[in-house]
Amino acid sequence: MGFLDSLLGRSKPVQPKLDDLFGLPSAAITLQAATGFTPTGSGSVCFRAVEGATFGDVQSEVRELLDFDGGLPVEVTRDSYGFTWLVSSHMSDEVEALVTDLHAVNSTLVDHGFGPQLLCTVVGFRDAEGRRLALVYLYKRGTFYPFAPRSGPGGGKHERDNALEIQAKGAIGGELRFEQDVTKWMALWGAPGL
């Protein structure tokens, strides 16, 4: 935000950066080779719904668009923070189709002028031992970060597997633009599509 804008109290909503998302399919292959994590085939887009009928129309347009290809139907959920999640599910070897779906959500929202409402995209990975890993794409910064919730028997306790997250960053950090500021690696407990 420029000096004049802050002087006059005009904060402009931040527009999302979308292009880096397409680096994901090739990074998924690298990740699998380096760590054994394979995509679960599901991913989700998280955004802040705008009140009013117009946004609702756009949202149903997105759903129709994604359901049109005959795959699994898109799930829509609302989390406790008031954010909406669109979950798209594919087979685990269809990462490209998944990314195309996620991108369709982004571009539809941007086309209707709702780009600033996009928060993040989550793509899920899993290894043979059942450990979970998510790659989170932050639209506003155009960067990725890993999120690995530890699924221990403890249950209910929110813990992150930081070692695994750093390992994932080491494996594909050269391929994708990773978030360097680790304070932005926010947890997404209970995120759909993980």
Place this chain on the structure above:
Amino acid sequence: MAARTRYAPDRGLTVRMTATMFLLGLVFVAFVAAIIGIGTAYGASSSAIVLFAVVLGGGFAIGSLFFSDKIALATAGAHEVKPTDSAEAARLHGIVDRLCALADMPKPRVAIADADMPNAFATGRNADHAVVCATTGLMRRLDNDELEGVLAHEMSHVAHKDVQVMTIASFLAIIAALLVRIAFYSELFGGGRRSNDQGALPIMFILMIVSAVVYAISFLLIRVLSRYRELAADRSGALLTGQPSALASALRKVSGDMSRIPTEDLRAAEPLNALAFAPALNLRDPRASLAKLFSTHPSLERRLEELEKIQAQLGQVSPGPRAL
């Protein structure tokens, strides 16, 4: 080519805010000119006093800017919290985290004040030293959407650098107020020498009058500016969350509650009003137009009206073709 947007800036508000700042600057220039005029007409004795006031006032302004977060937190009896401290702290942190990601801004520190009065404020000299505070009363009364609306409003204050802007705007008023006082006391205590020194009376008297007038005008202008910045923060906050009606509902709840709170509590909370979410005074009486003039915050009706406009703007079927 820039993307199409629904987020057109409010030109009317920008123009009014610019005009207010311009007038404030004009008063400042006139004040400096008047002081130089007095100085040259009556010799250099007044310039030392003016310099003293400028240094003292400047020190006061810089001090309040640098310690704004500590002063405000101490006044409100608030303490900084970590997400793990309590369920309330976790709720507040969760909302602030998501708003920061949505707006791509650094996360401010988060504080909770143990007070039943529903209120929130943001302070700190810049975005890196910002702190956002909510009272327990606010968190109890509002649901997540409403609380998010209020926090988005407070974080817009941080993004707009309102603490800096208002400190600079108040600088002139501080100096003028100091000069009034210095001139008044030197008039009072230096009175005996008046018969010997013919120049002393008019210098101090004129200085006092000029300063008092400047103080009155700049005080009113600062209040106007403050009200515009509240509207700007409402606007940015509502656009960030996409839920102007959640903020409107929070305002309604908070204002309704506030007018029922006893006067003692209200007076005790008065120093915090400058950057608070809603002032702790009931100014909704239509007869209280003078009170409106002195108020740091716009009236509830005005704020709700503006939020309705934003609601309509967000609901347009096709976004405006104008870029940026």
